[in-house]
Amino acid sequence: MKAIVYDRYGGPDVLDYREVPDPKLSQNSVLIRIKAAALNPADVALQAGLGDAHMPVWFPVIPGWDVAGVIETVGPGVKEFSPGDEVMSYVREEILHHGGYAELIAVPVYAVVRKPARASWEESAGLPLAGLTAYRAIVQTLAVTSQDVVLIHGASGGVGLLAAQLARNAGARVIGTAAASNHDVLRTFGVEPVEYGEGLVGRVRQIVPEGITAVLDCVGRGTLLATTAVNRANARVCSVADAGPGIVTVFARQDPDILRRLAQLMDEGTLRVIVAQVFPLHDAANAQRALSSRRRAGKIVLVP
Ligand SMILES: NC(=O)c1ccc[n+]([C@@H]2O[C@H](COP(=O)([O-])OP(=O)(O)OC[C@H]3O[C@@H](n4cnc5c(N)ncnc54)[C@H](OP(=O)(O)O)[C@@H]3O)[C@@H](O)[C@H]2O)c1
Incomplete structure (x- = not known):
């Protein structure tokens, strides 16, 4: 198959588009033909070597943790899925080696969920x-309700836009920070936008003089x-992008029940993924550059 790989740590320049062996399929895994793969800031950070102290790495690495595609084959132990099923997955493993910037990926069945029928491959x-x-931040950690006024730092990002919708769905008032160019997108989700940077505290105080009850930081x-x-x-406060004394850090976890719930919300039309830009797989380096210099709200996606 064709894939994007890196043989050493570095920036987008270390990415190489080349032929690699097809993934092997073990008994409880499914082989997915990837239709779309999303980028995340973690791809870039790990590729730069920032996880080297705690994340085992096996070069060459295929980056990427988010895929949607069609099941090509299933291992002999898999009864839940059949070839042709349309699925999505958070394909993170505890070792950096197999990722989603590729034409195919073998994924353990416990990490695979049916794709939302109403969503495109890129959105899925x-x-x-x-x-x-x-979900972990807004629902499970902050337990946001209709009584809350929520502040989301980085509300125009991949995490922030979904967090804002989950908080709005719970009935909360949501204030979101973003670049001015993304304020209209936030308004379409019922979020009150505020520009980040110097003077932020004053700007938030001006629109919420009574104060914020729950905060999610997606900026660090x-x-x-x-x-x-x-x-x-x-106030309840957490971050997905910062750690240290006084900070409750929330980490994503592979949880198919929650992913199914999120897919259901997308099918019901109460949760939307905004796709900012789509790149062909071979252009992953430019996709990563776009991610790092981001100005457009939503996700950046590769299509093989
Ligand atoms: N803990 C976990 O398990 C976990 C999981 C996923 C992500 N994360 C982390 O969470 C963070 C957000 O992820 P993401 O996927 O949402 O990233 P993203 O899509 O790249 O979004 C980044 C957000 O930060 C905003 N931003 C950029 N520069 C800023 C600045 N100088 N001041 C304030 N805000 C700024 C952006 O706003 P504009 O685009 O409007 O400028 C955007 O809303 C990243 O650090 C990521 O590594 C952690």
Whole structure:
């Protein structure tokens, strides 16, 4: 098959589009012919070597953790799926080696979920990691309700846009930070946009003088601690992009039940993945450059 691989750590320039052996299919896995694969900031960070201290790596690495596609074959132990089934998956393993920037991937059956029928391949590929993270933060960690005024730092990103919709679905008022060029997109989801950067605390205070009750940080870089002045007493606060003393960090987890729930919300029309840009698989380097210099709300997706 054709895939994007890297043989050493580095930026987009280390990516190579070439022929590699087809994945082997073990007994409880399915082989997926990939129709779309989404990018995530973690792809770029791990490729730069930032996970080297704790993440085993086996070069050459095929990056990418989000795929949607058609099942080509199933292992002998798999009864849940058949060839032809349309699925999606968060394909993260605890070793960096097999990823989604490819034509095919073998995935353990426990990580595979049927794709939302109403969503495109690109939208489906954009759901797993960002959706699992957003759900864990908004529903399971912050437990947002209609009583909340939620502040989402980075509301125009892959995680932030889904988190904002989950919070709005719970009936909360949602304030979201984003570049001015993305404010109209946020408004379409019922989110009140605020520009990030210097003066942010004052801008939030102006529209929510009574204070914020729940905060999700999708930006990091000290954003959470720098903006505590907008929080009401006893505000619930978490980050998916920062760690350290005083910060509750939320991590995505492979959870097919939650991914099925998110797919159901997409089919019901109460959750949407915005696709910012689509690149052909061989152009993954430019897709990563677009991710790192991002200005358009939503997910960046590769199509083999
Ligand atoms: N813990 C986990 O399991 C987990 C899972 C997924 C992601 N993450 C992390 O969560 C973060 C967000 O992920 P994502 O996929 O949503 O990324 P993304 O799609 O690239 O979105 C990044 C967001 O940050 C905003 N932003 C960019 N520069 C900013 C600045 N200088 N100040 C404030 N905001 C700025 C962007 O706004 P504009 O585009 O409007 O400028 C956008 O809303 C990343 O750090 C990622 O690594 C963690």
